[in-house]
Amino acid sequence: MRVLLLVVGGVACAPVDVTIDQTGLLVEPSEERGEGFVELPDEEQSGPLPFEVGPGINLGGQAADPTLLADSVAEFSKEQGENGWSYGYIEPALANTFVPMSAYVEGGADPGWYAQLGGVFWTMADADTMHPNGTVTTGGRHAVEQWAVRRWESEVSGDVRMTGQFAKLSVDGTSNGVAAYIFIDGVMSWAWYLEGWDDTGIAFDKVLRVGEGSQVDFVLDPWEGDDRSDRSVFTAQVWAID
Numbered sequence: 001m002r003v004l005l006l007v008v009g010g011v012a013c014a015p016v017d018v019t020i021d022q023t024g025l026l027v028e029p030s031e032e033r034g035e036g037f038v039e040l041p042d043e044e045q046s047g048p049l050p051f052e053v054g055p056g057i058n059l060g061g062q063a064a065d066p067t068l069l070a071d072s073v074a075e076f077s078k079e080q081g082e083n084g085w086s087y088g089y090i091e092p093a094l095a096n097t098f099v100p101m102s103a104y105v106e107g108g109a110d111p112g113w114y115a116q117l118g119g120v121f122w123t124m125a126d127a128d129t130m131h132p133n134g135t136v137t138t139g140g141r142h143a144v145e146q147w148a149v150r151r152w153e154s155e156v157s158g159d160v161r162m163t164g165q166f167a168k169l170s171v172d173g174t175s176n177g178v179a180a181y182i183f184i185d186g187v188m189s190w191a192w193y194l195e196g197w198d199d200t201g202i203a204f205d206k207v208l209r210v211g212e213g214s215q216v217d218f219v220l221d222p223w224e225g226d227d228r229s230d231r232s233v234f235t236a237q238v239w240a241i242d
Contacts, residue, residue, distance in 0.1 A: 016063060022149045029159055059157075063098065065124040066161055066239035072154050072218070073235050076127035080215055084153045087113040087125045089132075090219070098217070101125065115146060122227055123148050128235050130220040132178070134227030145225045152212040159207055164236040167201025170229035178230050179221040182206070185214050196229065207241065 014236040016185030027159075075083035080100055088100040101113040102124070112126030119126050123146040128149040137143055166180045182190040194201055210216060216238070224228050 014053055017242055037055040038235075042056070067155060067161065067237060068237060069154075069240050070236075070238040072150055072152070072164070072237070073127045078106060081153075084155065086151040086153070088151065089115055089123045090149060091144065091146055093145055098151065121146060122230075126153065127233055128165075128233055130234050131231040132220050132227050132232070134222040135225040137227050141227075145222065147218045147222070150234070150236065152216045152218075152219040153214060154210040154238075155213060155238065157163045157210065159209050159213045159241045160181075161205065161207050161241055162190075162216075162236060162238040163203070163205045163239065165203055165233055166192055166194065167233045168196060168199045168229075168231075169233055170231045171197050171199045172229050173197070175229040177223045177225045178232050179223050180232075180234055181217075181219040182208070183217040183219060184208060184210060193223070194232070201233065 005231055006175065010043050016198070023064070040113075045109055072085065075085055077083060077085060080086050085092060086098075086100060088098050090096045090098055099115075099117050103117045105114060105117070110126070112124055115121045115123035115133070119140055120142055121132045121144065122131045122137065122139070122141050124131045127147050130150065132148045133141060133144060133146040135143045135145050162182065168175065172241045175211065177194055177196045177198075179191060179193045190204065191218055192202060218234060218236050220230075220232060
């Protein structure tokens, strides 16, 4: 069992306590601060950690024809902040502060954003995939846990519908699995764990609440600090609800 204090996007964010083991699934939100405890599914299954512990969660109806506000694939850019999207990472062992990735590679086999060039970390993000870095790593990378983050800054306030795909890309048998999270202004609002072999994954569809200027982070965790074969598809679209 491990307990993590996760604060993404700055020190002003409300903390979320997360207890994770391999025995089942449990949600116990706190009325005072939106804290919750989550336990993963056992080893025989992948599945949701459907705890929605932050303020402003709304599971109400959805518009029949929503307006697309943001698309992580179509709006992917070599410029940080363009179309409201930024690309970075957090180091959970430190302050969990969002750090923008410093290097963009254009062309070649793997164009996209990287935490650092020169084979230092695996941490990267492109239009539809992400890769974290771990304390258990390969390829001569530094043994530092970094969670890859795709961040969208909202220009609207209210309920929005968030959809996307989460699936393993690398499935060579060495991965112990990965977890994906959605944080809104530092508060975890959705989570899902995939086994290392699961290249089918899931299509998520959630109604969540944002404010104008809210920072929405789509985060990939190498799971237990082991980044072996953890490159995964993690895309996101945000829709207005009329």
